[in-house]
Amino acid sequence: MNHKASIEFANIHKSYQRTVVLENLNLTVAPGEHVVIIGPSGSGKSTILRLLMTLEKPDSGEILIEGESVWHTTRDGRNVDASPAHIRRMRGKVGMVFQHFNLFPHLRVLQNITEAPIRVMGMPRSQAVRRATDLLDRVGLADKAEAWPAELSGGQKQRVAIARALALQPRIMLFDEITSALDPEIAGQVLQLVLDLAKQTEMTMLFVTHQMRFARQIADRVLFFDRGRIIENGTPEQVLDHPQQPRTREFLNNVFQAS
Amino acid sequence: MMWNWSFAWHILPTILHGMVITIEATILGMLLALVLGLFWAGLLLLPNRWIFWSTHGITEFIRDTPLLIQLFFCYYVLPEIGITIPALLTGITVLGINYSAYTAEVYRAGLQNIPRGQWDAAKALNFTTWQTFTRIILPQAIPPIVPAMGNNLIAMFKDTPLLSTITVMEMLDRAMIIGDKTFRYLEPLTMVGILFLIISLMASALIGFTQRKILVRR
Numbered sequence: 001m002n003h004k005a006s007i008e009f010a011n012i013h014k015s016y017q018r019t020v021v022l023e024n025l026n027l028t029v030a031p032g033e034h035v036v037i038i039g040p041s042g043s044g045k046s047t048i049l050r051l052l053m054t055l056e057k058p059d060s061g062e063i064l065i066e067g068e069s070v071w072h073t074t075r076d077g078r079n080v081d082a083s084p085a086h087i088r089r090m091r092g093k094v095g096m097v098f099q100h101f102n103l104f105p106h107l108r109v110l111q112n113i114t115e116a117p118i119r120v121m122g123m124p125r126s127q128a129v130r131r132a133t134d135l136l137d138r139v140g141l142a143d144k145a146e147a148w149p150a151e152l153s154g155g156q157k158q159r160v161a162i163a164r165a166l167a168l169q170p171r172i173m174l175f176d177e178i179t180s181a182l183d184p185e186i187a188g189q190v191l192q193l194v195l196d197l198a199k200q201t202e203m204t205m206l207f208v209t210h211q212m213r214f215a216r217q218i219a220d221r222v223l224f225f226d227r228g229r230i231i232e233n234g235t236p237e238q239v240l241d242h243p244q245q246p247r248t249r250e251f252l253n254n255v256f257q258a259s
Numbered sequence: 260m261m262w263n264w265s266f267a268w269h270i271l272p273t274i275l276h277g278m279v280i281t282i283e284a285t286i287l288g289m290l291l292a293l294v295l296g297l298f299w300a301g302l303l304l305l306p307n308r309w310i311f312w313s314t315h316g317i318t319e320f321i322r323d324t325p326l327l328i329q330l331f332f333c334y335y336v337l338p339e340i341g342i343t344i345p346a347l348l349t350g351i352t353v354l355g356i357n358y359s360a361y362t363a364e365v366y367r368a369g370l371q372n373i374p375r376g377q378w379d380a381a382k383a384l385n386f387t388t389w390q391t392f393t394r395i396i397l398p399q400a401i402p403p404i405v406p407a408m409g410n411n412l413i414a415m416f417k418d419t420p421l422l423s424t425i426t427v428m429e430m431l432d433r434a435m436i437i438g439d440k441t442f443r444y445l446e447p448l449t450m451v452g453i454l455f456l457i458i459s460l461m462a463s464a465l466i467g468f469t470q471r472k473i474l475v476r477r
Binding site for chain 2 (some may be wrong): 054094
């Protein structure tokens with residue numbers, strides 16, 4: 001099939017202990033689509049990204065990436081748990097940028113970016129360094145290659161984290177509240193970088209964010225999420241300007257009042 | 260009783276010979292403790308509760324029984340069931356296993372201090388669990404625990420005289436033999452005490468130096 005969805009969640013359930021985080025979630029994302037997920041804290045938005053990144057495993061349901069199940073394979077016509085090798089292969093299609101950057105503090109900036117291509121993809125060091133240097137240039141930090149993460153500002157750390165995720169050339173990129181830990185001005189610069197990036201690539205992108213202006217600029221589609229369910233799903237104009245559900249209106253009112 | 264310098268000089272080589280054994284037992288014992296302790300700590304990290312509780316049980320058992328009894332057991336009881344191990348090797352192994360229960364706790368504290376986000380980021384970059392552990396987590400976990408490991412090293416060093424009870428000819432054993440033969444205990448025992456002090460102080464200094472070195476590099 002040529003027109004496979006990039007991402008598909010089918011009847012996904014996820015709970016922690018006795019708290020239900022995601023309830024019967026169904027979601028399809030087209031290749032190259034930019035989807036922004038908004039909603040109150042604790043609504044399960046980040047869990048969607050963490051499930052896609054395979055940091056968490058769903059309790060039930062299927063997650064498909066490019067038409068292929070992440071956690072299951074068929075053997076002798078039966079659906080069985082996938083091998084670790086299969087899961088790693090699927091994981092390799094996805095990259096993620098985190099709220100708290102999560103750079104490796106014991107590695108210099110350049111090594112933060114080259115380590116995975118060298119160790120995971122088996123790329124020759126010289127090629128990995130060349131690519132990392134290009135990426136650093138692209139995120140405006142060419143002069144910081146030899147710096148330690150501790151020497152960078154928050155905004156710079158997040159740029160490095162973006163470069164690090166891009167170095168593995170994922171087909172899908174996940175951005176989990178990537179500016180929540182940054183000053184508004186710095187946040188704006190990082191978001192601009194992501195906007196530029198989104199224009200230049202064909203990657204499928206999922207964002208969890210509280211930045212409504214950014215959502216409007218980057219999204220093909222906005223999902224409003226509350227208590228483990230998708231409440232509203234549509235274009236930025238539909239969801240942000242003409243929300244149908246009272247819960248969405250209430251949330252957006254609160255957000256716009258705050259900003 | 261007066262200090263006799265010529266007697267002290269006379270017995271120094273014998274005692275230094277014992278010191279070599281003492282240091283050898285400490286270094287090899289500590290190496291075993293460092294490796295085995297990391298192994299325990301790694302098992303304690305695994306999400307399997309059976310592995311967790313059995314590992315926990317083993318290390319708890321080791322810590323809650325006296326080292327001296329462990330030594331006696333391995334040296335005097337094991338031969339009765341057909342396992343005979345030379346004294347020094349028994350000593351080194353028991354010291355290593357005993358201290359591994361303590362180093363495991365130190366490793367565990369160090370590992371628990373690594374934020375969850377580091378594991379997440381490593382997984383998102385598709386490192387294997389082994390690569391994550393060896394290249395991302397351990398290099399961050401180890402520098403802060405160097406002082407605690409150093410304390411274990413010095414404590415083990417000071418526990419080596421216990422090996423004299425299973426006939427290992429380390430420093431104390433040799434000093435006692437000299438004393439028993441000559442009826443002069445002042446010089447040999449004083450010398451052994453001072454040598455322990457000197458080496459412990461040197462080890463402390465070395466650990467402090469290592470730690471400063473690591474901190475500077477960060």
